[in-house]
Amino acid sequence: MNKLTGKQLGAMLLISDAFALFCFRGAMSLGTLAGLCAGIILQFLLTLPLIYGCGRMGNAVKIFFSLFYILWGGMLFNMQWETSREIHIPYEDSGGTAGKLLISGLIALVCMYISSSGIKAAGRASLIAAAAGGLCLLLAAVSAVRDADWENLKRAGSGRTISAEIIRGLSMSGALGGMAVLLPITKGSRLRNVTGYLSAKLILTAAVVLVSVLVTGGIMEITEYPAVRAAQLSQPFPVQRIDPLFMIVFTVYAVFSVGIQAAMSGYIIGGIFPSAEKYAGAVSLVLMTGAALLLSGVSGYSSITAAAVAAAVFAVPVISCAWKAVRERCLNGYRQ
């Protein structure tokens, strides 16, 4: 299979991270910023086994990752469902639950198309989408700076400890799990690719949290989605509103983050059952919808989610590596 480039890998994972940040629920503070940034450094340590070649997939590991992507995709679906309450999407508001279902259905349809086009196409498209979205976010951030109140840095408080924030950061980093599938098919040095991606994630996280705290710090207690609220409050013009532009980025990132999970899951399922390769993406998406229904109402920011992410990035590759080594040693002993 032709490989992805480091930039495409970074874009695919960053889109998912950015979307999770947009959907970030609950108060943010400087402590959150510190916790999330420290979490990213911890994530780098967790990915070391993958960087150094662990994680060659046997069927059991493949099934684990496929399930992981389906569950994470389901959570992303839920995030989109919940957060879209805050964002004005035509028809959705007026259509009630039917409208919401229609909107989610349309998103699912596009996700299905993304997953059916394969990982390579998704990677190429992600790079362009991430770049265009990044430009829009930069504009939003610049306009937010005008409305920023630096006193908010002191005022805003999340009421959580640093370790709680690290766990919260890890729990919204399901994209990391994608490395197990994407790293082996990415060109170039793994270390360079991962550090590039995590550095970009660090900058993105810092920018989004900082802007959110600066703009919404004064009303943090009554703000459910700080990133969305910050975008809504940051208006560069006196008589015009630009929040529909944020909606465009939100939509594009939502579609890509779910679509990429479906594509990765489909890739794995297709590897296990080659005859089902054509429909694997669609099957994954259906399963994701089921997962979204199962997980609806469940808070994503829990230690369980964080543990699942850590397992996907660290534990499973290490165990699979160790298992392989033990098995090879046993086989060698048997041959001798």
Next chain:
Amino acid sequence: MKGELIPELKRNIEEIKRRTGGSSDVLINEFVAGGVHCALICCEGMVSTSVITELIFEPITSIPQKKSSHELFHYISEELLLSTDRPEVTDYESLFRLLYSGFAVLTAEGIGFALGFGVQGYASRGIQEPSGEGNVMGAHEGFAETIRTSMSQIRRRLKSPELVMELTQKGEKSRTDLCLCYMKDRVPKELLRRIRSSLDGIKLEAILTTGYIRPFVESSRFELFSSTGTTERPDVLCSKLIEGRVGILVDGVPFAVVIPRLFCESFQTLDDYAYKPYYATFIRWIKYLAFLLAVLLPAVYTAIVMHHPELLNSTLLMILVESERQAPLSIITEAVGVLLMYEVIREAGIRLPKPMGGAVSIVSGLIIGDAAVKSGLISTPLLTVTALAVMSGLCVPELNPPVTILRFAFLAAGGALGLFGISLLACAVLVNICATEDYGFPYTAPLSPFIRSGMGDTAIRSSIEKMQERGFTVEEYHE
């Protein structure tokens, strides 16, 4: 069809007549040369009669007496040298192929083969200015319908032994000449092998235009944009060949197919390299903007007016409200109507005889457009937006078919779901474009996969020296 030539002249002629069904354009001239009964067969309209008379009949009838037809043919072939191109044919299939390619075929009593003489002289359109690829500073010369003329146009520009032009015939009935052109030192070998294999897979009765062969050399999956391009300019094809691409000429068609084609190439013209880099870069960005306007402007206008009026400032909003208030139809109906009307007028303009084209412009522009606005059927801002979108589409004529369809699709999405709908559709279109790939060359290169060196002729137009230093070949983009 295949069958050995009969060595008996009378039966041979009868067989030819039988096989051609007595077609009126097949002329058979029987005569005696060197004491041997001969026949010269040619196809009327495909050969030059003056050339036949001067170069074949006159020398052939003054041949001294020969002992046998074999001696006669040996004399004609080895000593008389009637034309530069004089293949020998032993079967009817080759005989008819030559006959219908403008050769005169000489056959004689008691001999099982015939001699062909290249005396082509069919009427064809001369070299003219390309109609669809306008150019200010470059050559004003387009390909001709005759494949040999087109081949000579390329050869005149690339006098290098590295340029290879391979002629083959395809089409069970049409036997159309195809010419595969490439620079043997630049073309990726795998690309050439795969294109040859694709061409071998062509099973068609006739090839009448490049559109017949493009599906065979393109991916079979649904692609909005085509991963093979066409050009009617020999200079453009030469520049592509130098970059390691492959060109295919089709006899009877003044266009060449270029493989592979990238998205960014649709925005490049030969004029870009004639202007100063800063101006060429400016023009290129104008074309990128024009492409976006052509696809998105009516949709974004509709979406903003219908769903996101908060994006407008109060003055602009009031102007739009005032004009739309007077229009009897909904904005989306108006927009679809105007765009459909434009497509009808455009199609009429293309199909009508040229002298009537002006009348179409007058009727459409002055009468329909003016009347529609004055009667209040269509609002002026919407008509302005639509006209701007349509005009923008003309900046990148090669992309006009997908742009037209996408304009309608985005309009529907924007009208129904606002910017959300546009974003959703944009995602699907983006993925479709990114999935477009032929022979391992991604259509979106060098944007994604991002190739920094490729930006020198994509985001900007760097100097010719820099581009020359880079020594670009398309293989750089292979994945």
